[in-house]
Amino acid sequence: MKFSCLQDNINKGLIQVSRISTTKSTLPILENVLIKTEGGRLKLVTTDLEAVIIQWIGGKVEKEGSLTIPCKLLSEYVNSLPNNKIELKSADNVDLSISTEEYEANFKGQSAEDFPIIPEVKSNTFTSIKAKNLSEALSEVVYAAAIDESRPVLAGVLFSFEKNSLKLAATDSYRLAEKKIALKSNVSSSLKIIIPARTISELQRILADIDEDVEIKIGESQVLFHSKNTDVIARLIDGNFPDYEKIIPEQHSTKATIAKDKFINIVKVASLFAKEGGNNIKIKLSPKGKMIVSATTSQVGDNVSQTEAEVEGVEGEISFNARYLLDVLGNLKVPKVSLEISGKLKPAALKPEGKSDYLHIIMPLST
Amino acid sequence: MKFSCLQDNINKGLIQVSRISTTKSTLPILENVLIKTEGGRLKLVTTDLEAVIIQWIGGKVEKEGSLTIPCKLLSEYVNSLPNNKIELKSADNVDLSISTEEYEANFKGQSAEDFPIIPEVKSNTFTSIKAKNLSEALSEVVYAAAIDESRPVLAGVLFSFEKNSLKLAATDSYRLAEKKIALKSNVSSSLKIIIPARTISELQRILADIDEDVEIKIGESQVLFHSKNTDVIARLIDGNFPDYEKIIPEQHSTKATIAKDKFINIVKVASLFAKEGGNNIKIKLSPKGKMIVSATTSQVGDNVSQTEAEVEGVEGEISFNARYLLDVLGNLKVPKVSLEISGKLKPAALKPEGKSDYLHIIMPLST
Numbered sequence: 106m107k108f109s110c111l112q113d114n115i116n117k118g119l120i121q122v123s124r125i126s127t128t129k130s131t132l133p134i135l136e137n138v139l140i141k142t143e144g145g146r147l148k149l150v151t152t153d154l155e156a157v158i159i160q161w162i163g164g165k166v167e168k169e170g171s172l173t174i175p176c177k178l179l180s181e182y183v184n185s186l187p188n189n190k191i192e193l194k195s196a197d198n199v200d201l202s203i204s205t206e207e208y209e210a211n212f213k214g215q216s217a218e219d220f221p222i223i224p225e226v227k228s229n230t231f232t233s234i235k236a237k238n239l240s241e242a243l244s245e246v247v248y249a250a251a252i253d254e255s256r257p258v259l260a261g262v263l264f265s266f267e268k269n270s271l272k273l274a275a276t277d278s279y280r281l282a283e284k285k286i287a288l289k290s291n292v293s294s295s296l297k298i299i300i301p302a303r304t305i306s307e308l309q310r311i312l313a314d315i316d317e318d319v320e321i322k323i324g325e326s327q328v329l330f331h332s333k334n335t336d337v338i339a340r341l342i343d344g345n346f347p348d349y350e351k352i353i354p355e356q357h358s359t360k361a362t363i364a365k366d367k368f369i370n371i372v373k374v375a376s377l378f379a380k381e382g383g384n385n386i387k388i389k390l391s392p393k394g395k396m397i398v399s400a401t402t403s404q405v406g407d408n409v410s411q412t413e414a415e416v417e418g419v420e421g422e423i424s425f426n427a428r429y430l431l432d433v434l435g436n437l438k439v440p441k442v443s444l445e446i447s448g449k450l451k452p453a454a455l456k457p458e459g460k461s462d463y464l465h466i467i468m469p470l471s472t
Numbered sequence: 473m474k475f476s477c478l479q480d481n482i483n484k485g486l487i488q489v490s491r492i493s494t495t496k497s498t499l500p501i502l503e504n505v506l507i508k509t510e511g512g513r514l515k516l517v518t519t520d521l522e523a524v525i526i527q528w529i530g531g532k533v534e535k536e537g538s539l540t541i542p543c544k545l546l547s548e549y550v551n552s553l554p555n556n557k558i559e560l561k562s563a564d565n566v567d568l569s570i571s572t573e574e575y576e577a578n579f580k581g582q583s584a585e586d587f588p589i590i591p592e593v594k595s596n597t598f599t600s601i602k603a604k605n606l607s608e609a610l611s612e613v614v615y616a617a618a619i620d621e622s623r624p625v626l627a628g629v630l631f632s633f634e635k636n637s638l639k640l641a642a643t644d645s646y647r648l649a650e651k652k653i654a655l656k657s658n659v660s661s662s663l664k665i666i667i668p669a670r671t672i673s674e675l676q677r678i679l680a681d682i683d684e685d686v687e688i689k690i691g692e693s694q695v696l697f698h699s700k701n702t703d704v705i706a707r708l709i710d711g712n713f714p715d716y717e718k719i720i721p722e723q724h725s726t727k728a729t730i731a732k733d734k735f736i737n738i739v740k741v742a743s744l745f746a747k748e749g750g751n752n753i754k755i756k757l758s759p760k761g762k763m764i765v766s767a768t769t770s771q772v773g774d775n776v777s778q779t780e781a782e783v784e785g786v787e788g789e790i791s792f793n794a795r796y797l798l799d800v801l802g803n804l805k806v807p808k809v810s811l812e813i814s815g816k817l818k819p820a821a822l823k824p825e826g827k828s829d830y831l832h833i834i835m836p837l838s839t
Contacts, residue, residue, distance in 0.1 A: 210775030408577030
């Protein structure tokens with residue numbers, strides 16, 4: 106193999122594929138990045154067996170070849186080099202030499218034949234979306250998925266395609282996030298797929314750096330997100346996503362509209378006193394135009410903070426896990442949010458003020 | 473107790489005293505900050521029994537009193553409040569209420585009588601130094617002290633006062649850092665004290681924020697660093713600091729002058745390949761005007777990097793622990809440094825180019 110390009114090209118590619126290369130895997134080859142000349146470009150591939158990231162690097166292929174090298178070391182090394190011409194060379198397609206004018210290194214590698222087989226998704230393009238829009242939408246739902254994988258579908262994000270709309274949803278059964286995106290044209294048929302939340306987190310970061318549309322191709326058990334220089338292949342989770350729409354409250358008895366930053370601050374302050382009490386904070390909405398947040402732990406003390414709010418409806422009171430509130434408030438990019446409640450024990454809704462494409466439901470704590 | 477001031481005043485004080493309040497001490501009262509009205513100000517005190525930090529806060533004392541409150545919680549709470557008027561109140565000198573217009577909290581506390589007795593250093597001022605200068609000088613030596621306390625004097629920083637000069641030194645026996653500071657006037661007598669490096673690290677950060685002279689008062693077993701709003705009391709380490717001056721090389725066979733950032737980069741790059749080999753990197757100084765840095769680990773690979781250097785004397789070669797080089801290079805605030813060596817197994821000297829107030833000695837590795 107012999108390939109040359111500018112340091113910056115391959116550096117950016119290595120940063121992307123490093124996202125899923127593990128450093129302590131039971132299968133040591135998964136710590137490696139597969140490097141392969143293909144179609145006049147260099148292809149970098151990493152996988153954790155759940156997901157695959159592929160990056161194509163433009164440059165000059167002088168001799169075809171392939172091999173695998175520990176990804177973290179290679180990525181750190183290339184990252185330290187100046188942005189000049191860099192040459193990759195291998196005589197035996199196992200070990201790799203990298204050289205620039207002032208730097209030279211030899212990496213012990215492993216043959217490309219030892220690398221896991223990368224699944225192919227041969228389906229036609231199902232739809233395509235602006236990468237940055239999809240990235241932003243994913244960031245607003247993914248944190249609501251379950252961490253624990255005891256119910257696999259809850260550790261995933263639902264993509265629900267219907268006509269010219271994509272609905273994304275995630276829930277850990279204590280809270281639910283749903284985001285709608287408009288597609289440029291109708292999809293050929295309605296379709297629901299569930300993708301592991303861990304892969305979605307990486308996909309979200311990768312798409313944030315892509316300035317074009319991403320094509321979505323859906324296979325039997327995999328989905329491919331394809332753009333010019335980047336492919337992400339994710340495993341699909343088998344199973345039915347809970348029919349969450351029936352828990353979305355249809356009405357409310359109190360609605361408060363609050364400046365988001367102020368809301369975040371008084372919840373943070375209250376949560377200082379709630380740590381030993383399961384993060385339980387109490388919110389009171391007063392029609393006199395106040396939101397009052399309080400928390401008490403017998404050993405630590407108590408506190409109460411208030412801020413102005415536009416309150417419609419009757420006086421209301423409800424308790425939440427402060428972390429759930431901070432998660433959603435921290436991910437909303439609007440100046441004002443509304444909180445709709447309909448009783449101490451009923452699910453409450455949080456919405457970005459003036460937008461109807463996003464909805465967050467939080468179950469209250471019963472105290 | 474009743475005291476009021478602006479949030480910013482007490483916030484800054486709490487940030488400083490938080491530096492040594494521990495959160496998991498075998499003696500729980502050490503997690504608390506002592507709060508006491510004194511001489512028309514509020515006094516905040518924390519201690520880990522090794523060191524004491526005292527901060528005075530200006531404000532309005534309406535009723536004298538004292539108590540202790542968990543420092544971390546109080547500090548986080550006050551830090552979250554807006555910079556408006558804040559009132560501290562205690563009816564029983566145990567629990568504390570804090571209120572602003574929109575926020576109110578009650579903290580469970582403990583009586584000031586349960587707090588450790590703070591040692592007093594009643595000596596006259598021995599000398600005084602601009603706080604920021606002392607802070608910067610300490611940052612250039614403290615990291616060379618031993619972490620391990622098996623030889624207590626090596627886990628400390630030597631302050632050696634003589635005439636109008638203060639020499640600071642620290643060594644873990646693999647490397648030595650020495651910095652000289654000029655004093656404004658002669659000290660009354662030569663004196664050497666050793667202060668625990670851990671306390672010095674905190675002192676260094678505290679002094680960096682002080683825009684005035686700090687007075688040094690030296691007692692029997694404690695030293696006091698005093699300024700208008702801040703006192704730091706440190707324990708003195710008993711024992712004799714090694715007579716390090718005799719290992720300082722008097723001459724060298726090769727001297728190289730190198731751009732510091734370039735030096736840091738090629739050492740970092742080499743160290744990527746040295747991790748599994750005890751961080752061992754090899755440096756070659758060539759009279760042809762090059763510094764060549766290399767590292768090899770049989771399992772990982774090898775690398776060699778070079779940069780321009782002004783080399784005087786004969787060709788030289790030496791091996792170092794890369795971390796020691798990165799520690800000193802990262803702490804020097806000059807564009808160029810010089811490396812003086814006199815053989816593979818002799819101590820080498822690193823100096824900031826054009827400055828004679830700082831010296832760093834590193835023992836080579838024998839490979």
